[in-house]
Amino acid sequence: MSPAPKDRPDVQVFTEIGIIDQLVTNRLERVLPSGLSYAQFGVLVHFARRGGQESPAQLAKAFQVTKGAMTNTLQKLAAQGFVRIEDDAADGRKKQVSITSDGLEAHDAGLVAMRPQMETLRSAFTDGEFRAVLPFLTALRMWLDDNR
Amino acid sequence: MSPAPKDRPDVQVFTEIGIIDQLVTNRLERVLPSGLSYAQFGVLVHFARRGGQESPAQLAKAFQVTKGAMTNTLQKLAAQGFVRIEDDAADGRKKQVSITSDGLEAHDAGLVAMRPQMETLRSAFTDGEFRAVLPFLTALRMWLDDNR
DNA sequence: CTTGACTAGTTCAATATAAAACTATTCATT
DNA sequence: AATGAATAGTTTTATATTGAACTAGTCAAG
Numbered sequence: 001m002s003p004a005p006k007d008r009p010d011v012q013v014f015t016e017i018g019i020i021d022q023l024v025t026n027r028l029e030r031v032l033p034s035g036l037s038y039a040q041f042g043v044l045v046h047f048a049r050r051g052g053q054e055s056p057a058q059l060a061k062a063f064q065v066t067k068g069a070m071t072n073t074l075q076k077l078a079a080q081g082f083v084r085i086e087d088d089a090a091d092g093r094k095k096q097v098s099i100t101s102d103g104l105e106a107h108d109a110g111l112v113a114m115r116p117q118m119e120t121l122r123s124a125f126t127d128g129e130f131r132a133v134l135p136f137l138t139a140l141r142m143w144l145d146d147n148r
Numbered sequence: 149m150s151p152a153p154k155d156r157p158d159v160q161v162f163t164e165i166g167i168i169d170q171l172v173t174n175r176l177e178r179v180l181p182s183g184l185s186y187a188q189f190g191v192l193v194h195f196a197r198r199g200g201q202e203s204p205a206q207l208a209k210a211f212q213v214t215k216g217a218m219t220n221t222l223q224k225l226a227a228q229g230f231v232r233i234e235d236d237a238a239d240g241r242k243k244q245v246s247i248t249s250d251g252l253e254a255h256d257a258g259l260v261a262m263r264p265q266m267e268t269l270r271s272a273f274t275d276g277e278f279r280a281v282l283p284f285l286t287a288l289r290m291w292l293d294d295n296r
Numbered sequence: 297c298t299t300g301a302c303t304a305g306t307t308c309a310a311t312a313t314a315a316a317a318c319t320a321t322t323c324a325t326t
Numbered sequence: 327a328a329t330g331a332a333t334a335g336t337t338t339t340a341t342a343t344t345g346a347a348c349t350a351g352t353c354a355a356g
Contacts, residue, residue, distance in 0.1 A: 008275070009275050009279040012278070016288075017165050017285065019211075020285065020289050022212045022213075023212060023293060024162050026212075029344095037311090039313095055334075057335075064174075065313070066314055066315075068313075068314070068336075069313050072313080092334095093321045093334040094334060094335085118158070125287075125291070127156070127157050127158070129284055130161045133285070134161055136277055137164040137281070139273075141167050141171070144172065144175070147268065187343095204304075214343070214345075216343075223306095239352075240351050240352080241303060241304040241350070242351095243304080243305075
């Protein structure tokens with residue numbers, strides 16, 4: 001008899017991933033400054049790292065959410081003054097989003113709020129452990145992304 | 149200068165995990181028989197594997213959702229006749245949930261619907277690769293669960 | 297026994313997201 | 327130029343989930 005599906009390692013991996021994502025999301029959402037959701041913070045982190053400008057559609061693809069969801073997230077960030085949304089001069093359909101100095105501050109404040117959580121995490125696991133699984137997770141993510 | 153947070157392997161792992169979860173959820177939801185959500189299917193998989201009875205609160209904890217969310221999911225499953233919800237004879241506050249034969253059939257149908265997706269996945273990655281990352285993911289999930 | 301704290305489950309309001317319809321714009325083909 | 331397909335973004339509707347308030351039942355300490 002073939003093994004029950006739930007015993008298969010791939011299914012188990014996806015199950016663990018689902019639960020980890022939920023636990024991490026809950027935890028961060030509890031800790032982030034009020035008014036800043038996990039999704040919004042993700043956008044700030046994105047820009048804090050890479051800088052520059054990006055269109056809403058690019059962001060939607062990067063975060064794997066619908067364009068509508070990204071419209072909503074960006075409008076909330078803009079309302080708080082954390083991002084700037086400008087019309088694209090070269091293409092009338094597009095807009096260009098960039099982070100503001102207030103947005104950078106909010107990003108830093110979010111990191112500070114998360115720091116205790118990250119500290120305890122690092123006391124339990126090493127960077128090496130995370131690095132060891134990263135290539136596979138990245139490959140898996142890219143495959144899922146390509147073979148949609 | 150210390151590395152930017154987004155370059156840290158732990159942050160990268162959580163980022164990948166978030167995207168993988170979203171891609172897998174989307175994919176399965178598209179493929180599952182209509183009327184059966186990812187959350188509902190998860191409950192069926194749980195019972196198809198372990199059998200027996202479990203209370204809504206136990207299930208909520210196992211799936212890391214609120215009690216309210218589990219009430220909703222179970223009511224939808226019960227409306228379709230996929231689970232049985234009975235009062236607990238020993239404790240008037242509790243209920244006991246179990247899967248029905250219709251529920252088992254729906255579970256099997258869900259697996260059949262997912263099969264092509266799983267086949268192509270297995271052609272891209274080996275069981276060994278999944279097994280290699282499983283211990284770390286499990287440890288991470290348990291740690292996050294305990295150190296809430 | 298009675299009280300007070302706790303647990304289980306439901307309900308309600310608020311929010312986030314997906315899916316689809318829609319508008320506006322661009323681009324390629326003719 | 328004109329047309330048709332494709333792309334970017336918004337809006338609308340429907341749904342799932344959270345968080346909090348609420349009800350009912352249990353259990354322990356006095």
